Amino acid sequence: MMKANEEKRESVIVRTNIVGILTNLILVIFKAIVGLISNSIAILLDAVNNLSDALSSIITVIATKLANREPDKKHPLGHGRIEYLSAMIVAGIIFYAGITSLIESIKKIINPVKAEYSNITLIILVISIIIKLLLGKYVKNIGEKFNSPSLVASGSDATFDAILSFSVLASAIIYLLTNISLEAYVGVLISIFIIKSGIEIFMEAVDEILGKRVDRKTIAEIKKTICSIENVYGAYDLVLNNYGPDKYIGSVHIEILDSMTAEEIDPLERHIVNTVLEKHNIYLAGITIYSMNTKNEEIIKIHSNILKTVMSNKEIVEFHAFYVDMKEKTIRFDIIIDYSVKNREEIYDKILNDVKKEYPEYIFNIKVDIDI
Structure with a gap:
């Protein structure tokens, strides 16, 4: 069942990316032609942006195929993290495209070149905006449904591309109405957002590789499932x-x-x-x-008292794993201290001293767990 789900997920991701690749390549061809004919740096940079999207999707398809290979002796836990490495490669491509675009835009500001817009130019820009909006919505919905960060990112990027294309359209209309050319400045704006997108994708991949915290809702649901099981x-x-x-x-x-x-x-x-x-x-x-004391009323009372003492400290997130060994005169339990607390050792020492005052005849073993 698990294998079937993985195969379905791979198939959907690949198919969706292929749709994105073909759409972006069509837009690249039309925008490049229009940009060259109209001598518009903004439209050409918009085409470059679409080309980087197509290349990103191609890398994602390859990475998805590699990531779903069967575990082997060298990689017993599978190859899934390839998707994060591919995201870093995609980020590098996007970042490079953004830097190149920024340099070219600045050159056009220093040495402006007159653009020539036509009705066909405007029509193609309008069509590309509509296509990008529809593509963004489609890809993002699929990404959310199949939990694919790369597709969600691609969908959001496509939607944002539509906004950038609209800025190109707006600069063209302004030029036709006022003869004021803003397209080189729009090119700078596009370049900055391309660079920003590359950095964000790279940092997201780094977070995943480093070990990003799983969202608390997922953790809570899994714990709820476990606790619903008898005993x-x-x-x-x-x-x-x-x-x-x-x-x-x-x-x-x-x-x-x-x-x-x-x-x-x-x-x-x-x-x-x-x-x-x-x-x-x-x-x-x-x-x-963790074993839970059930055989002694006195231990249950000790547990209640220590629980109140520990949780009276607002810095404590959780108290668990409590156990009393009356024969050895030991008490052990675990606590979780909020990550925002800087004086963690002071909090630990305070709790240890407080419980020792209540039960001086016992030896305490308090473990500080990680707030995962």
């Missing part, structure tokens, strides 16, 4: 490692009763793995256990 009383420290769009491998801590045996825990863990994979398309490679 699971909490899900914490969910770590998801990204190996390409829609390809996550992760681990989680679950809280279960201290009375459960290995014979009962093993099928529970397998059930959790299968449920999360089926519902969220995420494979949990590791499940770690």
